[in-house]
Amino acid sequence: MGTLNINPELDDQIFNTINPLDPEEFRKQGHMIVNFVADYYQNIEKYPVCSQVNPGYLQKLVPNSAPDNPEPLEKILQDVKRDIIPGITHWQSPNFFAYFPSSGSTAGFLGEMLSVGFNVVGFNWISSPAATELESIVMDWFGKMLNLPYSFLFSGGGGGVLQGTTCEAMLCNIVAARDQMLRKIGRENFGKLVVYTSDQTHFSLKKAAHIAGIDPENFRVIPTTKANEYVLCPKSLRLAILKDTKEGMVPLFLCATIGTTSTTSVDPLRSLCEIAKEYGIWVHVDAAYAGSACICPEFQHFLDGIENANSFSLNAHKWFFSTLDCCCLWVKDPSALTKALSTNPECLRNKATELNQVIDYKDWQISLSRRFRALKLWLVLRNYGVTSLRNLIRSHVNMAKHFEGLIAMDKRFEIFVPRKFAVVCFRISPSVISRVSTTFDEEQVNKFNTKLVESINSSGKLYLTHGVVGGIYIIRFAIGASLTDYRHVDMAWKVIQDHANVLLIPGSF
């Protein structure tokens, strides 16, 4: 039992207690960090884009344990400059063309700061009503911008939620679909559930299915072809389903992709969804990268047929100027999600929930705790406005067209698949390699292009990554970093040509 001989002043003396949220200290140090980050953006082109450190570099620079005594922010920031920045791959650099972009923005940053400042835990409505309500509102706003069918919006009986990543979104949907199906066919048939994808579907779908307990043997990867531009072929899907049903398996889940990782291919939604509907298969549409482009009317035809899908997601942290992490997920039937993911422990009981008046987002996701992510999306939408956001996307697409034009003028290179968004897939042509290499086969062509990418990246001047489709190594040039302009694209092309020139000297490879 407590005693009252605790003396607050004594506490202060003994403990030398600091106030970790002193407003004036916060203000002072906050300004320092803003300047630090602004300077970082100012100087970002000076750093090698892809970090050039070796594994284990940092361990050698830091102590073995946390310091006993406080260290001033100035000193820590010096260390960030000296020790951390060289170990960072600069995703915000205008010369970052790797993977997919991670498009930061001032508005996204500001929204995140507000969210971190409030630091509320919006697991259910009552724990911070604005966090829930703003999220529902911006998800409807975003859905309208994408011209999603009314049935995906709250105003049409569906609804949206902000999760961390597409992996989480996929997992939630698989679990929802799984539970819905098991209620029909009985838990004893768990082992019969089948998931369908193409060989271009993002690998996180396989991981999500695995986590949800789907037998890895029941994960169907349907091959795609170059002739078919690497899309999931509806005929092949139907054949796979027929084979499974004949063998007593239960088709459960299909993931269609708008903008695949390697080549940004677009699966034919309408036909795929129609087949899925026949068999009662849950369709998730993964538009992690390319979904953002669909705020522009000229890209919305890619979503044609989505009215027959069950769920749709895109990553606003990829190409929608909202910093990590911000995955937007819409579902047509929220009750499928909440039936699978609801928890109603006593400690969270409250009237608003019991009267069924509110959304409790903890039941739409894996985790209980959740950040106030809606703020950054709200800031991005309001501070830029729909027109500018569309134009930003278009400017990236136009730069990609420009880059494609540059490639077309250099006959040593070939565009590998038609460009759809702001990623250009290309390589040095086999015919050119056959002229400078003593041996020649597809493997040699792949090696040559691998060598080119490695040589470019180790220059630090830009950062590119690759894909392998149908055994062919392709170079991906992904435009979308917020600071990228035409001059960066032109410079990148020059660097690529320079490195190709060296490699293409006969006998040099």
Place this chain on the structure above:
Amino acid sequence: MGTLNINPELDDQIFNTINPLDPEEFRKQGHMIVNFVADYYQNIEKYPVCSQVNPGYLQKLVPNSAPDNPEPLEKILQDVKRDIIPGITHWQSPNFFAYFPSSGSTAGFLGEMLSVGFNVVGFNWISSPAATELESIVMDWFGKMLNLPYSFLFSGGGGGVLQGTTCEAMLCNIVAARDQMLRKIGRENFGKLVVYTSDQTHFSLKKAAHIAGIDPENFRVIPTTKANEYVLCPKSLRLAILKDTKEGMVPLFLCATIGTTSTTSVDPLRSLCEIAKEYGIWVHVDAAYAGSACICPEFQHFLDGIENANSFSLNAHKWFFSTLDCCCLWVKDPSALTKALSTNPECLRNKATELNQVIDYKDWQISLSRRFRALKLWLVLRNYGVTSLRNLIRSHVNMAKHFEGLIAMDKRFEIFVPRKFAVVCFRISPSVISRVSTTFDEEQVNKFNTKLVESINSSGKLYLTHGVVGGIYIIRFAIGASLTDYRHVDMAWKVIQDHANVLLIPGSF
């Protein structure tokens, strides 16, 4: 195929393109937000702690769709003040005593700002080496502060990872344990896997087990008792296991808790882990709240026996001054995690990974994408230092002791279970209620205490939440908000007494 008749200047004219990361604009607006948040902390005591809005309030205040044109930050911040702040429950308020704390700090905020500023996506080592290496380093630092067995540190063959929340950490561990077991007993025995918990285990364990495909019928909830201070009784665990093994079931997973949600009880780790070891059960230790206290040597005895557990997690965003989200998870056998969660797609292939020289954290978690969370933990550890961090924890514990002392002097109240950390569980005594109420039973006592909490919370002066253990409604007073000082505790106690005075007028209830 692209054309070259795209004119960059024309692009600018047509699109009126903005630069979303212009450094000077960033600097200007960043300073505005820092001031806004600093002012918020300055004024935080003026707001009702628990938001007083009604469901749907925000929809009435905002437009139906995103604006076409940009809106200035000044206007948006006015709206935050007018529309958002009233809808926030102020977790950072010094008068927030609900749930568990969500302890913000300037250092945590600064670390998050750096992370958002860099906005790197550290899924594997190569994508940003510093993000991975700093994480491994601070996890070893933290582990040492907690005096975790060497086997949980990288330096001892184990290792730590920063995830979003405990729910994610639990799910990863269940999947790792599940796969490990299924490799032994065969997938056909999936339906026999059993998970053990107590009735005080956090409900997210049940959700995680469900997501991982564990049959809900195989989720054992072992009852606890007041006499036993609501801890998971080793004897009962053994009985449950024996019953299951006799019936051909396969014991898989046990979750022990250091600091349960309702009463901050501490399960007897040593005995539980010893039993689990006999049966090859994976033990996860959930110390989401109380784990942070274990940086103080005087609390480390609670971890006694942990050397036989498999995994251990705590939420640095709860009581370790790191803003949401920041769950620290340590495992003794990282390969169990990576075997279950690895993915090695072509697009992420790189030499460092192939030479097995590095950690790729994507294989330690559900998601591929991940934020640079280590920065905030590093800032907190360095900017405050271990001594001050221990003293901050101790000052919260001492305030809780002080509060306990206040309760002890008012005979109308009773302390419900002995306080262990900085949460005090109490209620108005049944004996007092019997004097003012016409009917009297446990239900009436619960109703009375419910009424008291509702009445206090609707005053807006402080925010408390409740728990129900063994059918008894208890009031929880959780100290840990970074701005809370003795005067807030004293004020809160006065408010509680005032509201009790009104309720305790005979006939008023």
